[in-house]
Amino acid sequence: PQSGHAIIAPLISLRVILMSQKDKTSGTDTHTLWGGRFSEPTDAFVQRFTASVSFDQRMYNQDINGSIAHARMLAKAGILTDEEQQAIENGLEAIRTDIRNGEFTWSVELEDVHMNIESALTQRIGPVGKKLHTGRSRNDQVATDIRLYVRDEIDALASDLIRLQYALVDLAEKEADTIMPGFTHLQTAQPITLGHHLLAWNEMLDRDYSRLMDCRRRLNVSPLGAAALAGTSFPIDRHYTAELLGFDAPTRNSLDSVSDRDFAIELAACGSLLMTHLSRFSEELVLWTSAQFDFIDLPDRFCTGSSIMPQKKNPDVPELVRGKTGRVNGHLVSLLTLMKSQPLAYNKDNQEDKEPLFDLLDTLRDCVKAYADMVPAIESKRDNMYQSAKKGYATATDLADYLVKKGMAFRDAHEVVGKSVAYGIEHKKDLSELSLDELKAFSDKIEDDVFAVLTLEDSVQARDHIGGTAPNQVRAAAANYRILLQQR
Numbered sequence: 001p002q003s004g005h006a007i008i009a010p011l012i013s014l015r016v017i018l019m020s021q022k023d024k025t026s027g028t029d030t031h032t033l034w035g036g037r038f039s040e041p042t043d044a045f046v047q048r049f050t051a052s053v054s055f056d057q058r059m060y061n062q063d064i065n066g067s068i069a070h071a072r073m074l075a076k077a078g079i080l081t082d083e084e085q086q087a088i089e090n091g092l093e094a095i096r097t098d099i100r101n102g103e104f105t106w107s108v109e110l111e112d113v114h115m116n117i118e119s120a121l122t123q124r125i126g127p128v129g130k131k132l133h134t135g136r137s138r139n140d141q142v143a144t145d146i147r148l149y150v151r152d153e154i155d156a157l158a159s160d161l162i163r164l165q166y167a168l169v170d171l172a173e174k175e176a177d178t179i180m181p182g183f184t185h186l187q188t189a190q191p192i193t194l195g196h197h198l199l200a201w202n203e204m205l206d207r208d209y210s211r212l213m214d215c216r217r218r219l220n221v222s223p224l225g226a227a228a229l230a231g232t233s234f235p236i237d238r239h240y241t242a243e244l245l246g247f248d249a250p251t252r253n254s255l256d257s258v259s260d261r262d263f264a265i266e267l268a269a270c271g272s273l274l275m276t277h278l279s280r281f282s283e284e285l286v287l288w289t290s291a292q293f294d295f296i297d298l299p300d301r302f303c304t305g306s307s308i309m310p311q312k313k314n315p316d317v318p319e320l321v322r323g324k325t326g327r328v329n330g331h332l333v334s335l336l337t338l339m340k341s342q343p344l345a346y347n348k349d350n351q352e353d354k355e356p357l358f359d360l361l362d363t364l365r366d367c368v369k370a371y372a373d374m375v376p377a378i379e380s381k382r383d384n385m386y387q388s389a390k391k392g393y394a395t396a397t398d399l400a401d402y403l404v405k406k407g408m409a410f411r412d413a414h415e416v417v418g419k420s421v422a423y424g425i426e427h428k429k430d431l432s433e434l435s436l437d438e439l440k441a442f443s444d445k446i447e448d449d450v451f452a453v454l455t456l457e458d459s460v461q462a463r464d465h466i467g468g469t470a471p472n473q474v475r476a477a478a479a480n481y482r483i484l485l486q487q488r
Contacts, residue, residue, distance in 0.1 A: 051108045052351050053116055055358060060099050062148035063113050063141070064092045066224060069244040070136055077235050079135065084128045091125040092117070114141050135234040136227055139258040139346040143223035146354070148245065150267060153361045154216045160365060161209050161274075162488055164372040165202055169485070171375060172198040173478040176471040179456050180295065180385035181394055188392025191456045194380055195474035202481060204277040209488075211270040219263035222247035226257035229345035259345045261335065264357050268332035271364050275325040278367055282318035285378075289315045295388070297379045302370075317374055321367045328363055331356035389456050393421045393431055398453045398462065406445040416443045 068089050075085035095117055098104040110116045115138070122129035175194035182192035222242035225232065231254045238250035251257040288295035298315055306312035334356045342349055396417050403413035420442045424431055431439075432454040439446045452458055464470040467477075 047109055047111075050111065050348070050351075052112045052354065053106050053108060053110065055355050056113045056142075057099075057106055057116070058358065059113055059145045059149045060117065061096065062145045062152070063117055064096050065148065066141060066144045066245065067092055067117070067132060069241045070224060071132055072244060073237050073241045074131075074134060076240060077237060079234060080131060084131060087125050087128055088121065088132055091121045091129065094124065095120050112138070112142075114138050114145075135232045135236050136224065137229075137258070139228050140223045140226040140254075142350075143226070143258050143260070144245070146357075147219050147221075147223065147247075147263065150219060150263060150357070150361070151216060151246075153365070154212055154267070157361070157365050157368060158209060158212055158216075158488075160368040160372055161205060161212070162485055164368055164375060165205050165209070165481070165485055167372055167375040168198050168202040168205070169478045169481045171378060172196075172202070173475055175380055176474040176478070178380055178382050178385060179389050179460060181389040181392060182469070188389070188394050190397055191389045191394045191459045192469040193460055193471055193474055194385065195471070195478070196469040199474060199477055199481070201277070201281055204280075205274075206481075208270065208274040208277060211273065212267075215263065215266045215270050217248075218266065220246075220248045222250045223257035223260075225250060226254035229255055229258055255345045259342065259347070259350070261339055261350060261353050264353055265332070265335045265339065268328070268335050268357070268360055271360055272325075272329050272332045274364060275321075275328045275367065278371060279322045279325040281371070282322035285318040286315050286322070289313075293388070294384045295381055297381065298374065299377045299379075302374045302377070317370050321370060324363050324367055328360055331360040386456065390430055390432075393424060395431055395454045395456065395459050396421055398459045399431060399450070401462075402450055402453045403443060403445055408443070408445060 071080060071085050071088045071092075074080040075082055080088070095104065098120075104120070106116055107119075110119050118129065118132060121132065172195040175198065178194040179191055180194050180197065181188045182190045182197070222238065222245060224241045224245070225236050225238035242248070242250045251260075285296070285298070287293050289298055298317075300313070302315070302317045303313050304316045306314065335353060338349060338352050399420070400410065400413040400417045403416060404410050408416070420431065420434070420439065423438070423442075424434060432451065436446070436448060436450070439450060453462070460469050460471065462470070464473060466473065
């Protein structure tokens with residue numbers, strides 16, 4: 001199953017077969033993988049209650065990759081013959097093909113993805129399949145699989161995030177001259193450009209990308225070889241398996257290796273911040289598409305209508321992304337709570353890490369993909385933005401700066417402009433619409449050149465420095481971002 005599509009897991013789960021106590025294919029006891037010490041079979045309800053195969057089967061690719069690396073290491077160490085190693089690898093690749101083709105039968109009685117694949121391997125190649133588990137435990141096996149899975153998902157998510165950043169940078173460059181009101185407290189503050197606003201969104205995403213890469217770096221160590229909790233007496237080579245699986249190094253402590261889920265919590269925290277940012281974008285898009293703002297238009301394919309009000313065009317994608325933020329935040333709390341007070345080393349509690357983690361990753365990828373597809377199609381309503389920027393006395397700060405440059409202390413200038421704004425409100429005029437005589441009534445420092453600072457165009461052009469809203473600064477920032485993104 002491909003990650004990033006939340007519907008896949010439940011569909012695949014329908015294929016889980018509740019088999020009898022005897023394996024229907026081989027007629028052998030399915031619990032022989034661990035049941036030698038037990039005198040009675042596991043209760044059927046307990047089997048279903050403790051099984052994880054319905055959701056952890058999505059890690060089959062990583063499980064097979066880890067097993068192949070382990071088998072190669074066992075052969076290198078002389079624990080397996082080359083023929084045995086090759087038989088194991090060929091068998092695992094055949095199982096991988098069966099799973100991809102939908103021809104593999106998953107058994108709840110075999111509990112999880114690991115035991116299902118190992119059992120199928122033994123059925124396929126005979127007793128040599130039982131040698132694969134030499135020198136490892138399901139504890140280090142699942143710890144390895146989940147790191148591999150999360151690493152792959154981070155890479156896929158980062159790719160979508162870069163695509164979204166490109167879309168924002170391209171749109172910002174296109175809208176570098178588009179004037180709109182900038183807000184604080186959702187009140188008109190100063191005129192800015194739409195391009196500048198879009199690059200502010202991009203700044204948030206750039207930090208998200210950096211956090212994801214930092215999280216990836218920390219998780220990219222291999223637990224394989226830690227075994228159950230104390231390591232193994234076999235002459236294994238953990239550096240070799242780490243290298244085969246693309247890890248930077250093996251983990252340093254076997255107890256911590258099998259019980260650590262910090263990387264999952266850290267990813268959830270990164271995801272919560274990412275969703276917080278997407279939620280902020282969503283709120284602005286929802287506002288901007290409303291009749292009250294009417295700043296932008298979203299394509300019909302990203303909206304829905306009303307069952308009763310035929311005129312409605314609802315921005316459902318941004319609204320749903322905004323709502324999914326709570327879902328991701330909940331998974332962060334779930335994972336934090338899961339690990340609270342757990343003693344070393346591995347505990348069955350840790351099985352509960354996967355469903356929130358998988359859903360979190362699916363949600364993140366779906367939301368980022370939706371935005372990466374939607375942003376390039378945003379159409380600005382430039383005249384509406386411009387007219388809105390003329391309301392709310394957006395150039396008041398420019399008038400204050402003008403007076404300061406004429407030698408007035410800023411606090412005095414602040415008071416003068418405040419009085420002129422009050423006058424404008426009383427007479428229903430913008431500052432740019434006041435006559436020179438009206439303006440000079442508030443300060444004799446005001447002269448004919450004042451009108452050059454009261455236009456929206458002059459206001460944005462005046463912010464001509466790194467990080468400013470001036471159109472040429474927006475274009476320069478977009479060009480720099482494009483270079484940065486090309487290097488990723």
